Amino acid sequence: MNEHKDRENNEVLVRVEGLSKKFCKDLKTGLWYGVQDLFSNMRGNTHERLLRPKEFWAVKDVSFELRRGECLGLIGHNGAGKSTLLKILNGLINPDAGKVTIRGRVGALIELGAGFNPILSGRENIYNNGAILGFSRQEIDAKLETIIAFAELEEFIDMPVQHYSSGMKVRLGFAVAAQMQPDVLIIDEVLAVGDLGFVLKCFNTIDQLLPNTAMVFVSHSMPMVSRICNQIMLMDHGNVEYQGADVGKGIDLYYTRFASNETNVVYDDGSVELKSVKLISNDCVVNDLPQLNWGDDLKLEFNFELKEHIIDVPVFNIILFDKEQRPVAVLENNMKTSVLKVKNRTVNFRVNHNDLQLSKGIYSINIIVLKSGGKEPMLRMNNILNFQVVHDSDIWQPFLLKTEYKNYV
Numbered sequence: 017m018n019e020h021k022d023r024e025n026n027e028v029l030v031r032v033e034g035l036s037k038k039f040c041k042d043l044k045t046g047l048w049y050g051v052q053d054l055f056s057n058m059r060g061n062t063h064e065r066l067l068r069p070k071e072f073w074a075v076k077d078v079s080f081e082l083r084r085g086e087c088l089g090l091i092g093h094n095g096a097g098k099s100t101l102l103k104i105l106n107g108l109i110n111p112d113a114g115k116v117t118i119r120g121r122v123g124a125l126i127e128l129g130a131g132f133n134p135i136l137s138g139r140e141n142i143y144n145n146g147a148i149l150g151f152s153r154q155e156i157d158a159k160l161e162t163i164i165a166f167a168e169l170e171e172f173i174d175m176p177v178q179h180y181s182s183g184m185k186v187r188l189g190f191a192v193a194a195q196m197q198p199d200v201l202i203i204d205e206v207l208a209v210g211d212l213g214f215v216l217k218c219f220n221t222i223d224q225l226l227p228n229t230a231m232v233f234v235s236h237s238m239p240m241v242s243r244i245c246n247q248i249m250l251m252d253h254g255n256v257e258y259q260g261a262d263v264g265k266g267i268d269l270y271y272t273r274f275a276s277n278e279t280n281v282v283y284d285d286g287s288v289e290l291k292s293v294k295l296i297s298n299d300c301v302v303n304d305l306p307q308l309n310w311g312d313d314l315k316l317e318f319n320f321e322l323k324e325h326i327i328d329v330p331v332f333n334i335i336l337f338d339k340e341q342r343p344v345a346v347l348e349n350n351m352k353t354s355v356l357k358v359k360n361r362t363v364n365f366r367v368n369h370n371d372l373q374l375s376k377g378i379y380s381i382n383i384i385v386l387k388s389g390g391k392e393p394m395l396r397m398n399n400i401l402n403f404q405v406v407h408d409s410d411i412w413q414p415f416l417l418k419t420e421y422k423n424y425v
């Protein structure tokens with residue numbers, strides 16, 4: 017009996033084979049191709065694998081399988097093809113090549129408000145969507161209160177959906193999709209507009225649904241992807257750049273694409289100038305990006321020039337940011353030390369932090385220079401230096417902390 021149940025649970029719910037979709041960059045040409053395709057299809061010619069002028073692959077040769085309990089994270093740059101793939105999965109658009117086979121009930125949260133009739137109330141839309149998913153009126157009656165309570169829309173459930181805020185539309189959409197016990201759940205981006213309380217609630221619900229559901233989740237939020245997904249697909253201009261169960265590796269590859277090395281001066285009162293900043297390591301530079309091994313010492317060398325009237329050493333706040341521009345660490349400032357000196361209107365100094373345990377990835381440094389005393393700003397610069405921490409395991413969390421394990425008696 018259990019064996020039978022296991023087999024049943026492991027059936028493939030989503031099978032995608034060699035899926036491709038092309039679009040045309042120009043509307044007129046696209047319409048003309050559409051007419052041509054209509055006639056050539058009637059004659060039995062299918063040139064779907066060839067690109068004509070101004071056409072491009074929005075999705076190219078994508079294949080994957082998902083079983084219950086599996087959640088595929090789809091990541092990639094804007095325009096990579098993620099939403100197009102989801103729309104094909106949900107039957108909203110037809111592919112030019114390949115095949116999608118889906119078993120069971122599909123819940124989808126694809127575009128804000130999509131699937132809702134804007135002039136109908138929230139309550140009426142719940143009935144509509146439930147009916148589309150194959151539920152009877154009685155079944156929907158039984159779920160109605162739970163859906164409304166989950167969406168926290170008790171007060172507004174009889175208001176037309178067109179007057180809902182973005183967050184309210186997502187709440188309603190997710191509540192319907194989640195409470196209708198889908199076999200396959202497709203979620204695009206939309207969770208990003210929910211407030212923190214709702215997002216936490218969604219995580220909780222996704223955790224509860226996952227054992228019995230196959231999910232496809234599109235997001236630009238890597239923390240969300242790594243929290244939810246156990247498979248990952250990194251898309252690049254319609255192609256699959258990485259696909260597999262190593263979610264950390266996919267996320268790491270995604271981050272590597274977006275390294276920026278543009279320095280920005282955010283505030284400058286003209287009294288101090290950063291002449292140079294360097295990372296001191298074993299002189300290893302790859303693609304202009306200094307590298308450190310995980311566990312190396314972080315040594316930075318600064319050279320500042322001061323205007324004549326500045327005689328006291330300023331206060332230096334050095335802040336490290338991760339690949340998503342989240343501040344991950346700040347180095348102790350120099351307020352408590354008197355070792356730094358101003359000499360010939362310059363301050364040269366090295367900063368040392370031993371045994372850097374930031375995990376693998378690219379980091380950037382911002383600096384805030386304050387007048388001695390540490391209150392008035394003199395200079396604030398973002399992204400003065402990028403560096404890469406190298407390690408052989410693919411970890412997206414900001415720190416990989418050195419750890420010791422021992423049996424105890």
Ligand SMILES: Nc1ncnc2c1ncn2[C@@H]1O[C@H](COP(=O)(O)OP(=O)(O)OP(=O)(O)O)[C@@H](O)[C@H]1O
Pocket residue numbers: 039040041074092093094095096097098099100101
């Ligand atoms: N109906 C359409 N006609 C023509 N081009 C389209 C159409 N729909 C999407 N595209 C193009 O297909 C490419 C992929 O778009 P898609 O929306 O799938 O990207 P995405 O990865 O979801 O991007 P984002 O992260 O911005 O949501 C883009 O270049 C887009 O302009």
